[in-house]
Every structure is written in structure tokens, then in C-alpha cells.
Amino acid sequence: MSAPVSLPELERAATWLEVYGSPLYIYDLGEVERRARALTALLPEGSRLLFSLKANPLPAIAEHLCRLGCDAEVSSTGELAVALSAGFPPERVLYTGPGKSAEEVRTALAAGVTGFSAESWSDLERLDRAARSARLRARVLLRVNPSAPPVARLAMSGVSSQFGFDEAELLEGRARLEALEGIELKGLHIYQGTQLADVPALLSAMQVALQVGERLSDALGVAFQVMDLGGGFPWPFATPGVGPDLSPLREALAQLAAGRERTAAATLWFESGRWLCGAAGTLWATVMDVKRSKGKQYVILDTGIHHLGGMSGLGRVPLMGIGVARGGAEVPSGALEEVNVVGPLCTPLDCFARNLRLPPLRAGDRVFVPNVGAYGLTASLTGFLSRPPPLELAHRNGELTSVHRLRWGHEAHARPAAARSILSEEAP
Ligand SMILES: Cc1ncc(COP(=O)(O)O)c(C=O)c1O
Known part of the structure; x- marks a missing residue:
């Protein structure tokens, strides 16, 4: 199997390989832009599209997607630094991921980021403590692992998983949530997996997410302002070809959005890394x-x-x-x-x-x-x-x-004084 490529692309690459050496990653920002515009056009009116920096934290790509109006989804202080220097204002950054440390939460809050996805009670309580001691309120989306069966091949929900609260756990969680004064509950985050197979799989994931929204809005007594429906928009990896035609999503998603009841006022958020820059x-x-x-x-x-x-x-x-x-x-x-x-x-x-x-x-x-x-x-x-x-x-x-x-190689790290003195005391 040989991959097709245009003549200008071949000639360009030949020149750049001569100048910059081999191997070489070459990214076409025009393609990133076409995809951002195309995906945005498929989403219901008023939706927000978040660029997931884990897919590619290259500054040039992040800057481009920021200029094109995307928000940022980051999962580490490294991704946060890239997003902020790419120009994403802190209020347009969502900090996600299981296992956030108190230190990284403090770093994000100090940088002005207050939007977090919380994955468990301890994650939420850590956010609460950090926000209160910074005299702030964290604007939190609860990441939920729906009870419905998975729709993704690399499933991150609908099965036992380290991601999110089990839905059933939250149904009983109202009083515990209300006690957290550093937390402002903004909505839900339901990302169900990468590379969903096709439009029906995407729609069924979005429908599951919206149903979770209806149930939890009722159980928690909260009118959510945000429903982050995740994504999983598919694209081939490292092989020639194109992904499935997503154009039927536009009409179908608009219908799903219009059918909401308790979450009707919530802004819909979507996330994508793969589809935007693959x-x-x-x-x-x-x-x-x-x-x-x-x-x-x-x-x-x-x-x-x-x-x-x-x-x-x-x-x-x-x-x-x-x-x-x-x-x-x-x-x-x-x-x-x-x-x-x-x-x-x-x-x-x-x-x-x-x-x-x-x-x-x-x-x-x-x-x-x-x-x-x-x-x-x-x-x-x-x-x-x-x-x-x-x-x-x-x-x-x-x-x-x-x-x-990409920065690479070891850099010397000074041993902290305390560790040095323990080591010298222990020396024979
Ligand atoms: C929470 C979350 N959001 C977004 C993404 C990006 O997914 P994709 O690159 O398939 O769009 C991932 C990928 O694992 C993720 O875990």
C-alpha cells in the first residue's frame, strides 16, 4: 500500500528534508483550519469546541486553533503552559484528568484557570481545598462514567474505569456536593472514548451523555450551565485515507440538542484532538x-x-x-x-x-x-x-x-538540602 501525495507536497518535503534534515514532521496549518471550521459547522448553534492538547501540543497548532476560536482542554501543567502561551485565556481552559496533584491544581488556579473536570470525590475535595485556600471557587464539571454500555473500542466509560464518577455514585451525592464551598458546579463532562466508529456511534454516545444530564440534573437539583459531551470524532491513524463522512451529524445533533428538557439551557461543549489535527x-x-x-x-x-x-x-x-x-x-x-x-x-x-x-x-x-x-x-x-x-x-x-x-535529554536536578543531610547522616 502506498500513500497518495500531491506533487507540490512532494517537492516541498524534498526541499525541507534537504534543509532541515531527516526525519521530519510536517504539519499543514491550512488543513487544521479547514477541519476546525468543518467541525464547528457540524455542532449545534452556540456550542463550544475544545482542542485537546494531548493530541498534539505543538505551539503552532495550539496558537492556530486558539485564533480560530477553539477553547482548550489540558491535562497537565505542561499542556497548560503551552495553551496559555498559545494565547488561550485562562477562562477558556478546561483542566481534566484523573490523578491531579494538589500542586498542579494550585498552579492552574494561580494561572487564572478555574475550570476543572473532577473525576472522583477525592479529586473534587482536593479542588475544593485548593480553591478555598486561594479564596476562589473552582468552576467544576463532574466527569461521569454513564451506566449505559460502551460505544468506543478504546472504551473509557460504560465499563469499569479510572475515568469519572460512576453515575450511580452521583445519584446519591447531592448533600456531599453542596457541602463543598470552594466548588461551583457548572455541569457534566462525559467523554466516552477516542475513535468512535461512525456517525451512529457518535450519536449514540451523545445521546447517552444527554440522558445522564437529565437524570443527574434531577437528582442533584442543579440546572447545569454546561454539558460537555466529549467527542471521539474518528480519523485514520498513520495510514492513508479519510474518516467517515460526518455531515449527517449536523441535523441529528441539532435534533438531539432540541430534545433536551432539564438541560435545555446548558451550553454544549465538544472536545477533539484527533479530528482537528490528525x-x-x-x-x-x-x-x-x-x-x-x-x-x-x-x-x-x-x-x-x-x-x-x-x-x-x-x-x-x-x-x-x-x-x-x-x-x-x-x-x-x-x-x-x-x-x-x-x-x-x-x-x-x-x-x-x-x-x-x-x-x-x-x-x-x-x-x-x-x-x-x-x-x-x-x-x-x-x-x-x-x-x-x-x-x-x-x-x-x-x-x-x-x-x-521537542525538548529532550536529562538535565541535572539539584538534590534538595533536606535529602542531602539525611543521606550524609546515614553514610557509614
Ligand atoms: C477527556 C478527553 N477529552 C478529549 C480527548 C481527545 O480525544 P480525540 O483525540 O479522540 O478527539 C481525550 C482522549 O483521550 C480525552 O481523554
Whole structure:
């Protein structure tokens, strides 16, 4: 399988690979913009769209989505720092994630962020304490794990999970919630999983979320101001192609929104990382060697699971779809050869594709993996084998707008004085 790519893209990449070296991530901000506009147009009038920085925290992408009117969903102080320096005002940031520390909550509050998703009673009580001691009120969405069965392949709800309150637990929670003076309950957050299969799966997830809203609004006696319905908008990862047509969502979502009762006044929020930036990114690399072993052909690249596909550690090795180029043009397909495409790391797990049929390749040829603008570099095993991360280039219509390299390597950390004195007391 060879991925299609336009001639200008090939020529551009050939030039930038010469100038900036290989491997190289190239992101098309025009594509990010088209997707943000398209997704916004599918959502009910007045909805908010949050960009999930976990998909790609590249400053150029975050800045672009901020300018386009998205809000930000962050899950660490690192993502928070990127979001704030990209220009997201603190009041447009939602801080999510299980296992938030008191320190990170304090950091977020000090930066002016008061919007949090709370995942458990202890998370909520930690938020309450931090907000009260900062003389603030945290504006909280309760993340709920609905009782309904899951709709996602990588399900984060509807099954036993570390994410969110079990819905049943909250049905009894009114008095406990009301006692938390540092908390202003704004609404619910119901993100059910990434890569939902298609429009019916998305709609069924949104419907489940809205039904939870009706039940909990009643049980907690609160008219929610926000219903964050999550997302899970699907897009292929590291293979050519496009995701399902989402256009039927517009009408169907509008109907779902119009059918609300107790949550009718709540603003609908949606989250997306993958759909907004997956298509915009391509990883380009160079063939370092082509060799045979025991009847099999190996194409060895200068990129591997330290730059892409580290999530395969989750037990799902993504089958990469790879395109090939030579001197700014596609390699003529001619007779295809069956090859294993592997990376340079010292592990047999560093494998991009097995038994892939590609045109005959030689050292110096370029290869590219499309659809890696989300969950690419920062979702990989970047520290493994201590090879530097590739440069990341962003452009608009072929005009380069930024070049970044992810920070990497160890930096010395001064031992705190207390630990030093304990160690010296213990020394023989
Ligand atoms: C709470 C939450 N919101 C948003 C996202 C982004 O999902 P996607 O990139 O599929 O849009 C995730 C991904 O895991 C998530 O956990």
C-alpha cells in the first residue's frame, strides 16, 4: 500500500528534508483550519469546541486553533503552559484528568484557570481545598462514567474505569456536593472514548451523555450551565485515507440538542484532538539500508517507534501505510516487493509495517507516513535509545511558519538540602 501525495507536497518535503534534515514532521496549518471550521459547522448553534492538547501540543497548532476560536482542554501543567502561551485565556481552559496533584491544581488556579473536570470525590475535595485556600471557587464539571454500555473500542466509560464518577455514585451525592464551598458546579463532562466508529456511534454516545444530564440534573437539583459531551470524532491513524463522512451529524445533533428538557439551557461543549489535527501531519523519513535476511527484505529507516507509534505499547501495533519518494517525485511503482519496514532502534518491536508491498527501495529514498498530526511524536517512546526527536515544521500554503524541536535529554536536578543531610547522616 502506498500513500497518495500531491506533487507540490512532494517537492516541498524534498526541499525541507534537504534543509532541515531527516526525519521530519510536517504539519499543514491550512488543513487544521479547514477541519476546525468543518467541525464547528457540524455542532449545534452556540456550542463550544475544545482542542485537546494531548493530541498534539505543538505551539503552532495550539496558537492556530486558539485564533480560530477553539477553547482548550489540558491535562497537565505542561499542556497548560503551552495553551496559555498559545494565547488561550485562562477562562477558556478546561483542566481534566484523573490523578491531579494538589500542586498542579494550585498552579492552574494561580494561572487564572478555574475550570476543572473532577473525576472522583477525592479529586473534587482536593479542588475544593485548593480553591478555598486561594479564596476562589473552582468552576467544576463532574466527569461521569454513564451506566449505559460502551460505544468506543478504546472504551473509557460504560465499563469499569479510572475515568469519572460512576453515575450511580452521583445519584446519591447531592448533600456531599453542596457541602463543598470552594466548588461551583457548572455541569457534566462525559467523554466516552477516542475513535468512535461512525456517525451512529457518535450519536449514540451523545445521546447517552444527554440522558445522564437529565437524570443527574434531577437528582442533584442543579440546572447545569454546561454539558460537555466529549467527542471521539474518528480519523485514520498513520495510514492513508479519510474518516467517515460526518455531515449527517449536523441535523441529528441539532435534533438531539432540541430534545433536551432539564438541560435545555446548558451550553454544549465538544472536545477533539484527533479530528482537528490528525490529517494535518505527515512524518517524512529516509531509507538508511535495505537488506535481506532468511528470505525476507528489510527496509531500515531513520525513524521508528521513538518518533511514531509508541502507543503500540498498549498492545495495538498500528499498521503504518507508507508512501515512497525519490528526489522530489514518487518512486515508480513497477513491480512491488514485499518488505518489512523497520526503525533504527535495537528492538524487534521497532517495526512500522510487516509484509508491506512497496516499489523497490534503496538507501537515500524518502518515505512518508500520512495522518500522524495527532498522537504522533508526543505519544511515542521519545526517550528510548536517546536519539533526538525530529524537527517539527508547520506551514500554511507551503510557507513555513515555525520550526520546533521537542525538548529532550536529562538535565541535572539539584538534590534538595533536606535529602542531602539525611543521606550524609546515614553514610557509614
Ligand atoms: C477527556 C478527553 N477529552 C478529549 C480527548 C481527545 O480525544 P480525540 O483525540 O479522540 O478527539 C481525550 C482522549 O483521550 C480525552 O481523554
